[in-house]
Amino acid sequence: MNARPLILELQDVSKHYRVGRQDMPVLRNINLKVGAGEIFGIIGHSGAGKSTLIRLINALERPDAGRIWVDGAEVTAMDATALRALRQKAGMIFQHFNLLSSKTAAQNIAFPLRIAGQADEAEIRHRVAALIERVGLDGHADKYPAQLSGGQKQRVGIARALATGPRILLCDEATSALDPQTTQSVLRLLDEINRELNLTIVLIAHEMKVVRNLCDRVAVLDEGRIVETGEVAEVFLRPGHPASRRFVSESEEGDGDSGGAFDHIEGRLVRLTFRGGKLHDTVFGEIMRECGVDFCFVSGHIDRIRHMPYGRLVLGLSGVRTAEALSRIRDAGIVVEDVR
Amino acid sequence: MDFMSNIPWADVGEATFDTLLMLGISMFFTLVFGLPLGILLFLTGKRQLLEQMAFYNALSFAVNILRSVPFIILLIVMMPLTEVIAGTSLGVAGSIPPLVAGAAPFFARLVETALREVDRGIIEAVQAMGASTRRIVLEALIPEALPGIAAAMTVTAIALVSYTAMSGIVGGGGLGDLAIRYGYHRYQNDVLTVTVIFLLLLVQALQMFGDKLVLRFTHR
Numbered sequence: 001m002n003a004r005p006l007i008l009e010l011q012d013v014s015k016h017y018r019v020g021r022q023d024m025p026v027l028r029n030i031n032l033k034v035g036a037g038e039i040f041g042i043i044g045h046s047g048a049g050k051s052t053l054i055r056l057i058n059a060l061e062r063p064d065a066g067r068i069w070v071d072g073a074e075v076t077a078m079d080a081t082a083l084r085a086l087r088q089k090a091g092m093i094f095q096h097f098n099l100l101s102s103k104t105a106a107q108n109i110a111f112p113l114r115i116a117g118q119a120d121e122a123e124i125r126h127r128v129a130a131l132i133e134r135v136g137l138d139g140h141a142d143k144y145p146a147q148l149s150g151g152q153k154q155r156v157g158i159a160r161a162l163a164t165g166p167r168i169l170l171c172d173e174a175t176s177a178l179d180p181q182t183t184q185s186v187l188r189l190l191d192e193i194n195r196e197l198n199l200t201i202v203l204i205a206h207e208m209k210v211v212r213n214l215c216d217r218v219a220v221l222d223e224g225r226i227v228e229t230g231e232v233a234e235v236f237l238r239p240g241h242p243a244s245r246r247f248v249s250e251s252e253e254g255d256g257d258s259g260g261a262f263d264h265i266e267g268r269l270v271r272l273t274f275r276g277g278k279l280h281d282t283v284f285g286e287i288m289r290e291c292g293v294d295f296c297f298v299s300g301h302i303d304r305i306r307h308m309p310y311g312r313l314v315l316g317l318s319g320v321r322t323a324e325a326l327s328r329i330r331d332a333g334i335v336v337e338d339v340r
Numbered sequence: 341m342d343f344m345s346n347i348p349w350a351d352v353g354e355a356t357f358d359t360l361l362m363l364g365i366s367m368f369f370t371l372v373f374g375l376p377l378g379i380l381l382f383l384t385g386k387r388q389l390l391e392q393m394a395f396y397n398a399l400s401f402a403v404n405i406l407r408s409v410p411f412i413i414l415l416i417v418m419m420p421l422t423e424v425i426a427g428t429s430l431g432v433a434g435s436i437p438p439l440v441a442g443a444a445p446f447f448a449r450l451v452e453t454a455l456r457e458v459d460r461g462i463i464e465a466v467q468a469m470g471a472s473t474r475r476i477v478l479e480a481l482i483p484e485a486l487p488g489i490a491a492a493m494t495v496t497a498i499a500l501v502s503y504t505a506m507s508g509i510v511g512g513g514g515l516g517d518l519a520i521r522y523g524y525h526r527y528q529n530d531v532l533t534v535t536v537i538f539l540l541l542l543v544q545a546l547q548m549f550g551d552k553l554v555l556r557f558t559h560r
Contacts, residue, residue, distance in 0.1 A: 058468055087470030098465035101560050102483040111479075112469040144559040164469075 004035025006069075007168060007200045008057065013066030015052060026052045028224045030066070034217075036167075037198040039191075041211035041232070043247055044221030050204040053221065054170050057202065058090045059083050071167050088116045091161030095173035097153040099145040105156045106132065106141040112163045131159040135189060151182035158189060162197075169193075171203035175210055187214050208251035212236055212305050220244045233305045237273055237312070237335075262298055262340070267318030269298060269339035270326065274311040278334055287328045293319035314339055347530055351518060356538060358513035362432055362504045366439035367497055374444035374496070375489075377403070378451025379477060385452070389463070389473050403445040411442045412506045419510070435512030439503055447496040454488025455481055486557040494550025498543050505539075515539050 010032040016025045026049040034040045044050040055061040056068060059075050068075040070086060078086060091112075099108050109128045118124055132141050135155040145153055154174060161169055171190070175183040191214055194201055205211055211218050211232060218235050220228040222243035228235055239245040262269060272284075279302065288295060300313030319325070330336050381403070383389050384396040409417070415438045419429040422437040458481055466480040482489070505516020515535045523532025 060464060060468060084470035084472065087468055090468075092465070092468040094461055094465060096459075096461055098459065098461035100462055100466075100480060100484060102486065102557070111466075114479075115466070115469045115471045115475060146560050170468075 004037055006033055007036040007038075007071055008032070008034040008040075008202065009069045010056070011067045011069075013056060013063045013068060015049075015056070015061065015063045015065075025224050027056075027063070030226055032219060032226065032229070034200060034202060036200055037194070038217060039194050039201045039203070039215045041215035041218040042202070042204045042221055043206065043208060043211050043218055044204070045206055048221045049224045050206075050221050051172060054172055054202060054204050057168075057170055058087050058092060088112070088164050089166050090168050090170060091164070091166035092170040092172065093154065093157040093161050093174045095176045097145070097150075097157045097177075099153055099156055099160070101145050104142050104144055105137060105148065105152075105159075108145070108156055109159045109163055112160060116164050127163065128159075131162060134162075134193075135159045149182075150178050151186060154178065154182075154186050155189065158186075158193070162193065162199075166199070168200040168202065171201060173204060173206070176206070183210070184213075190214060208236065208247045212251065212303075214306065216306065220247065233275065233308055233310070236305055237275065237310065262314075262316070265296065265298060265316040267316050268322055269314060269316055271312065271314045271337045271339050272329065273335035273337075274313075275333075275335075276308050276310070278332070279309050279311045281332075283332045284329060284334065287325050287332065291319065291321040291325035291328070293317055293322050293325045346528065347534055348522075351522075352515075352531070352534060352538070355513055355515045355518040355535070358432055358517075359501070359504050359515045359539075359542070362435055362439060362507060362512060362514055363497065363500055365432075366436050366443060366500055366504075367493075369436065369440040370443040370447050370496060370500070371493070373440060374447035375451055377444060377448035379455065379482075381448055381452040382455040382481075383473070383477070385456075389476065403448060406441060406445040407449070409442075411438070411503050412509065414438050414442050415506060415509055430511045432507075432512055434510045435504070435507035439500060439507070442503055443496055443500050446499060447492060450492030450495060451485075451489055454485045454492055457488055458484045487554045487560075490550060490553040490557055494547060494553070497546045497550070501539065501543055501546070515542075 010030050013027060013030040014025070015027045016023045018024070030053065042050050042053060052061055056063055057070060057075070059078070063076065066076070070090065073082070073086065075083070075086060100111065103111065106128050109131050110124050113124050113127060128141070132138060135158050137152060137155050137159070140148060140152060145156065148156065157174075174190075175186050178186060187210065190201060193199055201214075203210070203214070215232050217230060218232050219226045220235065220241060220243055222241070227241040228239070228244045235244055236248055239248050274284075294317070296316045298314040298316050300311065302309070302311040304310070317325070326336050377399075381396065381399060384392040384399070386393065386396075406414070415435070418438045418441060422429040422434055425437045426433045428434045462480060462484060463476060466476050471480070502516075504512065504514045505519070507514055508517025508520055515538055519532050519535040522528040523535065
């Protein structure tokens, strides 16, 4: 969070639903802090309570216990009027877009402005035109949602959510209904908007991929509890909780020694994790050469977490000075784990 | 054209006018009472914006009572009340209150159903913009449900046409009454045929106009 002012805080928030005669806990003692300008991800399987959690922020749902602050104001203490004012400062986008089918793209984007009491038609037109251009929907202003593709609909959703100049944007599985390519372009748009407007984004997802691409920090939600919170790179590369490990392994190809698949490889198997600049540094090669250690690639991948490149490679090593080489690699800031 | 020669065209004309008059006036009041009633039913229903189950159940029960009474009985039972409302329980004026009392609950149910068809996600999105319940209803729910409401109006108008046929009981006149008086009581099949054709044309016209309206409001 590096000393960003807080924009969202949840303190000991709990919620349960009544199903028949039983009380089903949905969220248990949730504590969360999000800094202004951050992109914060909440990841969880369906049923983990993440939809409820994000709806607590703009009070579409109310907690049974605990307190919630948005931008310094306590949501859990607000009356109906204050709540409406809060919601006008918190945009929201949805998995199924939830656009009004009876209104054109432009009318959908203008709608929150009218709700917020903007009566100056020229001003509305001006603002809508700017938003349409910003989200890349030129030429689609007068189309109805039914005439737009999924990605275009979500762009309308984003423009609509931004119309009133919110301080925080809530994304409810915003890309789950989109194909991979469209997902990427929508995530890119969100990333740009975050940087341009210093807009805080809180998103929920059930896939690590979305979080890895977009988020600064992530909270892992499992059975109504936050089991792990941290920088995305940290949680992604060193997941501390079984639930986090599950999410990471779902988004990764398996790179472990599963079922003796690497039995034929001689020598020692290690997993090296390169983070950031280490990936493009030649120090690894130098050490291997100086120690006379031979290596082969067993499995691995190189990708990005948010803006940070990383590589995770499983290597087979052989040579008398292998131990020395590994110790020097560790000293160089590359994480070494033994596989075999 | 011997077949057509006995038709009292002046009566047919007057009856057509009466039918249209009853239809127009009763449709107007059916909308005036039925639309808010339908919205109220929807809003106070289970898991809706103004959930109020006791109120909903009471309202729902009242609507069901009016809907379960056959129109011809309603026409007779309502006579004292009709006299208070319309000043008379006879003629076109006397037929309007029972027509509205019969059609408004029917229309209200259809409106309730049409509103329920609106995606809950849309309501949630508008709520998330900070809209009040009033604005959600007026600016999101009704526009979104307009195709369904237009279809409900069409069905209701056609039901009203068939209700007006019974208003002959109170001297309300109209095409249905003409058909009974000439066709049934006097065995004048030609008059019966003409009135049936007129009614058919009227229903057909209403349906076509209604379908056009639905299409006009549909952007899905």
